[in-house]
Amino acid sequence: MNTRLTMRQSQTLGMNQQQQQSLRLLQLSGQELEKTLIDEAERNPFLTIKDARTQRRANGPATSGDWLDSIAAPSMSLTAHLTAQADLLPSTDRAVAYALIGFIDDTGYLTEPPAQLADRLGLSHDAVLDMLHVVQSFEPTGVGARKLAECLLLQAVEAGEADDAMRALLDNLPLLAEGRLGKLARLCGVDDAALGELIRVLRCYDPKPGLVFSPADNGWLNPDIIVRASPQGWRIDLASGALPTVTVVKDATAVAAKCRNADDKNWLSNCANDARALVKAVAHRQRTLLSVATAILEHQQAFLNEGVAALRPLTMREIADELSVHESTVSRAVAGKSLSCPRGTFELRFFFASGVVQQDGEAASAATIKSLIKALIATETSAAILSDDALVERLRAQGYDIARRTVAKYRESVGLGNSSERRRANILRGATGQALRAA
Template sequence: MALAPRLDLRQTQSLVMTPQLQQAIKLLALSNLELEGVLAEELAKNPLLDSGESGETSATPTSDRAEATDRLFESGMGAAPGELDVDFSSETFHHDSPADSAWEPVAAAEGPDNAEGPGFSGIGEAGAGEAGEAIDFDSFRCAETTLRDHLLAQAGQSLSGIDHAIAVALIESVEDSGYLDADLNELALRLEVGRGHVESVLGTVQHFDPAGVGARSLSECIAIQAREADRYDPAMARLIDNLDMLAKGQSAQLRRMCGVDEEDWADMIRELRGYDPKPGLRFAASDATPVVPDLFVRQTSEGWAIEINNATLPRVLVNRQYYAELAAGAGKGPGARDGKAWLADCLASANWLVKALDQRQQTIIKVAREIVKQQEGFFLHGVSALKPLTLRQVAEAISMHESTVSRVTSNKYLSCSRGMYELKYFFSSGIASADGEGGMSAEAIKSRIKALIDGESAKAILSDDTLVELLGKEGCDIARRTVAKYREAMGIGSSVQRRRAKALAG
């Protein structure tokens, strides 16, 4: 067969991830607060985008509007003789979110008893004052002192020179709980000093406030606090050195080792409980970022109203009048064609961004509506009525891809009368019921296990086998190892550990 160049026509299908498609996927996975940072970058790059804070598209650039405002007040036309006659809760103003009414207290959420019927509605309209947002007084508070700052201040007052440098290095290795997480040999080698010198400075740091800070173990932390209280006698020292025996419930044997009677033993246990096992936690670690809901769900007479939190959702508008002014001023010349092409790209990008944000909002509402529909029992009766739910079930119900539902439910929170929950919370595996119909969510089973354990008495501790029997009587067919897994996931000890803890508490 001869080799020669030729032309072939082939037809293939392929998915091309354009930059716009990639950006749309990225916007879908962002929360409202994260979206604000992304839009700030777009506003800085595209002159045709307006933040829309005033609720309408501006006709002139920001600098021109500022100059016009200044001229208005300089002429005296902007001065008002008295206070502004404004009613911020009036229907004259635009209230499209429960968080927009900042001047009215939060109304009590409607319970299931107030509903007139089931049914489901789309985006509900929240009236002013129905779920408002009060003034954030926490923003006026002074910054709290952290454990590191507290220790550094004490080190600066009591140490100097190389001792102060060693103390600073030790304090930098102190965890938020107050324990020291550092290898003294490595620290001594890095600072080019002897290990004995480091241990000497560590002894000084361990005398700082709070008592017990700088300890390397629980026993050392308790021993430091006992010395500060002048209660570190031989009996207490033996008790602190054998805390593992106390945790195992070997109280009688440990009391004989300490050589004390029952009255002194009770005083020692009472004093031991008064010590702080994590002394550093009383100080502020770092400012926690508050969780802001992305969605509001409330029950109305017409059903469930689902609403986007517009208070944290940035608004972006296309300034078409500014585009017209720039297009008219482009004129003719060698660079006019490039300028008009750049301006057209900016307009297309701005239009697409506004459309993508609108599509994002509609998709979130659509997914949230289906979640509320599937988990209506939770919103009416609580976690005990939570049903097993998967991403695929929601995706098939709303005719979307499973990955799209996954992105929508990532980093987004829902606020309802029962509290605030991440959208991922409503998706969990399930356990088949004993009768073979339906099933119970894993979260519902965990809640029931915790309720049963919380209700047990010291004389009747429930074993895992007993929990399996009780859950089976309630219609939940669950294995013993699953009960143990759920119990450990909630941080609840075994029946032996709980029996010892209740015996010590008694």
């Protein structure tokens, strides 16, 4: 046996404790951050807090009415739920875990390929995959999957039901969608009865595990950003009173220094440092959120003036480049945040949309096309149902050169059936109306 001194080069994503705290606070929703601040104020004697609801009552009734205060705060978001689990990891792993969580959407799926994330984070592909497997072990089971089959497999493994037959079924989900059960049974190596039992088990799994944390389940959004019209244009502000005011007790360091007991003195000194770090982290979060929202609306001013039909294609990478921050920072900033403007309240993620190119070379967002399709279908009558080909022609007449399959995809994504389904629905509504009038 010999002793040797060797050198090895490796890549890591390192952050100090204050940076990790800033990232953690950034991706919390307003309600989650409020709870975090209240909890910290109860733990730390050098933090003072003035509750946001108390501030609102002191400032008089809000324009929307104080009845909002009686509504329970929304449950924890998926991002916050995953972040709380990542907080339990070793400090050397948290930064990568936070980055991955920033790219998990509301349904629970990873939105970027690991190889692409590795390039963006400056890490090896294996390092990102290793941490992805850790995140996939978080609750809810199935989170962090890259596709439906992987999401369902994670749940099958957790339930102890991932035998060869189940794995074969998950590898051939398109056959199940097509109803080709005979071929599927042969591939799974089971008879028809056993295949039926496999399918029954499969239907017990959740294809979108993240939605149990979706803000949409709460029925309303408490905005983080307020947009108002002013003589100088659109004014963008943080929601007043949305968060408690947190301050550090005056002369906290001096108070700690006067303590004679060494252990108590050390604890008080740490509390003073933690209090100052928290106040700075909250201020940094608010500045980042406001700068990201401002940059987004600089691109989407047409939406404010004209509505959803004027939304432009926009990516998080564009905003990140403009602000000279990492794309994951933008992803964290918009996660669970919403914006209130004269046109309603919208999640910040709503303003990031893929797009298509119009005939004049300008780009239009997918949301714009979807709104146009909905408007066209809303005008049809039972005697003149628009086929997808007809929708393509109507859109081309408005300057949008879109393939038929794209129109079908957008139509389905907004919950509208094909022409045959809509025709049957119209006939059914007509028959129901006649029956009611006759009664």
